Amino acid sequence: MMPGMQSVVLISGGLDSTVALHEAAQRGTVVLGLSFHYGSKHNDCELPCAAWQCQQLGVPHQVVRLDFINDLFRSDLLQSGGAIPAGHYEDVSMRRTVVPFRNGIMLAIAAGIAESRDAQALVIAAHGGDHAIYPDCRESFLGPMAEAIRAGTYAGIQVCRPFVQSRKQELVRIGQALGVDFRHTWSCYQGGSRHCGRCGTCVERHEAFLLAGVADPTEYAAEVGT
Amino acid sequence: MMPGMQSVVLISGGLDSTVALHEAAQRGTVVLGLSFHYGSKHNDCELPCAAWQCQQLGVPHQVVRLDFINDLFRSDLLQSGGAIPAGHYEDVSMRRTVVPFRNGIMLAIAAGIAESRDAQALVIAAHGGDHAIYPDCRESFLGPMAEAIRAGTYAGIQVCRPFVQSRKQELVRIGQALGVDFRHTWSCYQGGSRHCGRCGTCVERHEAFLLAGVADPTEYAAEVGT
Numbered sequence: 001m002m003p004g005m006q007s008v009v010l011i012s013g014g015l016d017s018t019v020a021l022h023e024a025a026q027r028g029t030v031v032l033g034l035s036f037h038y039g040s041k042h043n044d045c046e047l048p049c050a051a052w053q054c055q056q057l058g059v060p061h062q063v064v065r066l067d068f069i070n071d072l073f074r075s076d077l078l079q080s081g082g083a084i085p086a087g088h089y090e091d092v093s094m095r096r097t098v099v100p101f102r103n104g105i106m107l108a109i110a111a112g113i114a115e116s117r118d119a120q121a122l123v124i125a126a127h128g129g130d131h132a133i134y135p136d137c138r139e140s141f142l143g144p145m146a147e148a149i150r151a152g153t154y155a156g157i158q159v160c161r162p163f164v165q166s167r168k169q170e171l172v173r174i175g176q177a178l179g180v181d182f183r184h185t186w187s188c189y190q191g192g193s194r195h196c197g198r199c200g201t202c203v204e205r206h207e208a209f210l211l212a213g214v215a216d217p218t219e220y221a222a223e224v225g226t
Numbered sequence: 227m228m229p230g231m232q233s234v235v236l237i238s239g240g241l242d243s244t245v246a247l248h249e250a251a252q253r254g255t256v257v258l259g260l261s262f263h264y265g266s267k268h269n270d271c272e273l274p275c276a277a278w279q280c281q282q283l284g285v286p287h288q289v290v291r292l293d294f295i296n297d298l299f300r301s302d303l304l305q306s307g308g309a310i311p312a313g314h315y316e317d318v319s320m321r322r323t324v325v326p327f328r329n330g331i332m333l334a335i336a337a338g339i340a341e342s343r344d345a346q347a348l349v350i351a352a353h354g355g356d357h358a359i360y361p362d363c364r365e366s367f368l369g370p371m372a373e374a375i376r377a378g379t380y381a382g383i384q385v386c387r388p389f390v391q392s393r394k395q396e397l398v399r400i401g402q403a404l405g406v407d408f409r410h411t412w413s414c415y416q417g418g419s420r421h422c423g424r425c426g427t428c429v430e431r432h433e434a435f436l437l438a439g440v441a442d443p444t445e446y447a448a449e450v451g452t
Contacts, residue, residue, distance in 0.1 A: 062298070068290045068335070074342040100341035101334055104378050108327055108334040109294070115326035116300040141378035144370040152330050152367035 007121040007160070008032045008114045010106055011053065011061075013046030015185045015205060016163065018053050019175035020125035023162065025057045026178065031119050033061045034110050038099070039070025040077045041084065046186040053184060064109060075099040077189060084189045086198045094200045095133050097189060103136040104145060107159060111149045114157050122149070127163035127171060129204065139164050168204060169211035176214050183217045197222040233347040233386070234258045234340045236332055237279065237287075239272030241411045241431060242389065244279050245401035246351035249388065251283045252404065257345050259287045260336050264325070265296025266303045267310065272412040279410060290335060301325040303415060310415045312424045320426045321359050323415060329362040330371060333385060337375045340383050348375070353389035353397060355430065365390055394430060395437035402440050409443045423448040 009024050011017045011033040024030050033054040037043050047063060054061035069078065076082045077097040085093040103126065110122050130137035139161075146159035163171055175182065187205040188195040195202050197220030206224040209216035235250050237243045237259040250256050259280040263269050273289055280287035295304065302308045303323040311319040329352065336348045356363035365387075372385035389397055401408065413431040414421040421428050423446030432450040435442035 064294045064298070069338070072288070072290070072339055072342065098380075099338070100380075101338040101375070101378055104334040104374060105331070105338055108330040112295070112325070112327040112331055113298055116298065135380060136378035138377065141374050144373035144377060147370035148330060148367050148374055149327070151364065151370060152327055152362035154324075154326075154361060 004028055005121045005158075006031045006119045007123050008034050008110050008117070008119050009059075009123040010110055010125070011035055011050045013049035013051075013053070013186050014125075015175070015182065015187055015208070016125040016127055016168065016171055018049070018180060018182075018185045019171045019178070020123050020162065021053055021057065021059070022178045022180050023174065024123045024160075025059060028121075030057070030059045031117055032113065033059045034106075034113065035061065035063045036066050036106055036109075037063050038066040038102070039079050040099070040189075040191075041079055042186060042189055042191040045188070045191050049184050049186045053180075056181075062113075066105070069099065069102075069105075073099055084199050086200075088200055088203055091200060092133070097200075098134060101136055103134075104141070107145055107149065111153055111157055115153045115155055118155070119157070120155055121158045121160055123160045123162070125163055125171075126161055127166050127168060129168045167211075168208035172208050172212035172214050176212070192221070194219055194221045196220070197224045230254055231347045231384075232257045232345040233349050234260050234336050234343070234345050235285075235349040236336055236351070237261055237276045239275035239277075239279070239412050241401070241408065241413055241434070242351040242353055242394065242397055244275070244406055244408075244411045245397045245404070246349050246388065247279055247283065247285070248404045248406050249400065250349045250386075251285060254347075256283070256285045257343055258339065259285045260332075260339065261287065261289045262292050262332055262335075263289050264292040264328075265305050266325070266415075266417075267305055268412060268415055268417040271414065271417050275410045275412045279406075282407075288339075292331070295325065295328075295331075299326055310425050312426075314426055314429055317426060318359070323426075324360060327362055329360075330367070333371055333375065337379055337383055341379045341381055344381070345383070346381055347384045347386055349386045349388070351389055351397075352387055353392050353394060355394045393437075394434035398434050398438035398440050402438070413444075418447070420445050420447045422446070423450045
């Protein structure tokens with residue numbers, strides 16, 4: 001992103017997009033933190049974190065409701081789907097939690113909102129660790145999607161994907177350096193009042209803190225990975 | 227589209243997408259006609275046409291509500307926007323009626339629904355006459371968007387754009403040959419009980435019938451183009 005650019009940042013309230021928000025706010029003007037309520041089991045846990053992080057930075061926050069996803073899409077991440085599998089984030093069982101083309105939908109809506117607000121850039125936090133099971137986190141998707149958004153908007157809106165070559169532990173380190181309060185981020189796919197410690201996203205979150213050498217401030221309901 | 231493919235067809239209830247629906251139904255199995263209610267001034271006129279056309283063909287029809295577009299997007303096509311300009315469809319004044327990245331949003335959502343239903347293809351009716359003012363109707367957008375959808379879905383969903391090199395009058399001829407009842411299609415951006423005859427889309431619609439040498443069955447409130 002060029003310095004001074006006005007951007008819309010996709011912010012779920014998870015660890016990755018929270019770091020992306022803080023980094024974008026340091027580099028330029030974030031005109032909007034954009035979240036989606038699409039009926040996942042953990043939306044009601046992560047969206048308050050997204051709002052909190054935006055408020056900390058003085059960034060306007062908008063939640064867009066996408067009720068049709070829970071109604072029409074097939075995914076165990078959704079309230080309409082089956083149970084969240086336990087295990088490692090990269091396990092094939094986690095594939096059942098993929099919401100088909102979710103990043104495409106979120107980026108497309110963000111492009112329309114950015115064009116409506118005269119912003120020049122979008123930021124998405126997809127990172128290297130996501131690639132194994134999520135086709136819409138890979139550069140083979142993000143590259144053409146970015147080109148479609150550039151060509152399909154009058155402003156030629158740019159899609160910034162600062163972490164696409166990074167691992168999650170690097171995001172923890174970047175966030176630590178930026179002073180991110182990780183207690184106000186949510187990863188667990190189960191939802192609930194505490195991180196479960198058993199689903200793939202809890203395992204991945206905890207591992208990232210370990211690998212980054214940063215103390216994990218998360219309170220887990222069970223010892224991670226048990 | 228390969229013969230026998232299962233497709234989801236974007237159907238607004240306008241002339242172009244109605245012809246695309248009938249053509250796709252002839253070539254393969256249309257598992258869903260997909261429409262969007264996004265708060266345009268003419269949604270309530272065109273969506274019943276979309277439903278009628280699907281019913282004629284025995285194709286399931288689904289309307290997805292995108293209320294956030296009317297709330298958050300800037301366009302005179304929307305109920306939240308200014309008046310629809312009179313004049314020719316290609317006039318620069320019509321640019322105010324563009325809904326930013328609308329085709330990107332609709333294709334992205336369609337991709338998620340298609341993946342959830344094990345369909346292999348999407349069909350969009352964007353045609354050559356749209357290109358002048360709509361960046362998201364051009365092949366420079368559609369090509370990368372199609373690649374993003376192919377790469378971002380497990381099924382490698384294909385985006386078919388059969389009319390991207392055609393003019394609207396050719397669609398009228400194709401529709402005529404397929405026996406499309408054009409009385410059950412809606413173009414006018416104004417909405418209301420009859421086509422206004424004055425907005426760019428009415429002018430373009432009538433011209434297409436004239437150029438195709440097909441009688442225009444549309445009842446206009448005013449002589450077209452006056």
